[in-house]
Amino acid sequence: DSGVTQTPKHLITATGQRVTLRCSPRSGDLSVYWYQQSLDQGLQFLIQYYNGEERAKGNILERFSAQQFPDLHSELNLSSLELGDSALYFCASSIFDRPDTQYFGPGTRLTVL
Amino acid sequence: DAKTTQPPSMDCAEGRAANLPCNHSTISGNEYVYWYRQIHSQGPQYIIHGLKNNETNEMASLIITEDRKSSTLILPHATLRDTAVYYCIATHNAGNNRKLIWGLGTSLAVNP
Numbered sequence: 001d002s003g004v005t006q007t008p009k010h011l012i013t014a015t016g017q018r019v020t021l022r023c024s025p026r027s028g029d030l031s032v033y034w035y036q037q038s039l040d041q042g043l044q045f046l047i048q049y050y051n052g053e054e055r056a057k058g059n060i061l062e063r064f065s066a067q068q069f070p071d072l073h074s075e076l077n078l079s080s081l082e083l084g085d086s087a088l089y090f091c092a093s094s095i096f097d098r099p100d101t102q103y104f105g106p107g108t109r110l111t112v113l
Numbered sequence: 114d115a116k117t118t119q120p121p122s123m124d125c126a127e128g129r130a131a132n133l134p135c136n137h138s139t140i141s142g143n144e145y146v147y148w149y150r151q152i153h154s155q156g157p158q159y160i161i162h163g164l165k166n167n168e169t170n171e172m173a174s175l176i177i178t179e180d181r182k183s184s185t186l187i188l189p190h191a192t193l194r195d196t197a198v199y200y201c202i203a204t205h206n207a208g209n210n211r212k213l214i215w216g217l218g219t220s221l222a223v224n225p
Contacts, residue, residue, distance in 0.1 A: 002156060002158070004156070031210070033210055033211065040217070041217075042200075042214075042215035042216050042217055042218075043157070043213075043215035044215075045210075045211045045212075045213070048210070048211050055211075056211045058211060088154060090156050090157075092156070092210070094210055097209065097210050097211075098209075098210065099145075099147045099149075099159065099162065099202065099204060099209070099210055099213060100147070100159055100162050102159060102210050103156075103159075104155075104156025104157050104158065105156050106155055106156055107154065107155065107156055109154070
């Protein structure tokens, strides 16, 4: 158990819909990262928040948005869903912006039908 | 960050050492080698990292060649629970989680 929690574990929805994925970081970690992992592909960095502020953006589509709340939990909002958005979405948290202090959650598997 | 190259898959017998190679011939002097693993669709898990010297922790050992162009992750006594995809990543140590280049890694199958 990494200490990072993500809900829901699985999500099945239809094209055009909107969903929200939730992440709670490890206690004490101020940074939250969101990643997308499509079938047979490496992790793609989407966005990073640090203590409530957006820190960096990666390959995040305009249809996707995220925020980090005062209690440090984060939500990733995916809208106008397309079939190609089906993927595993991981949240990670880190106390320092360093790979050895990055802990990943169990992921949310999104299926768009 | 330097590009890394790993074999797509490997097999290992349970109880034997698993030696996972990684080439990083363009690594710069201040880039570290990090290893993560991902057990079947779970979140990746950090294993170990190193700069020049060999490193060992409770999970694995990391051997880095003197010229730093390649490294080997060693799981000394592989178990079935070590079946996973192993990622080798070369990056600077600070401020770069968002810049990690996650390739396809090596899929290690530990067989009974």
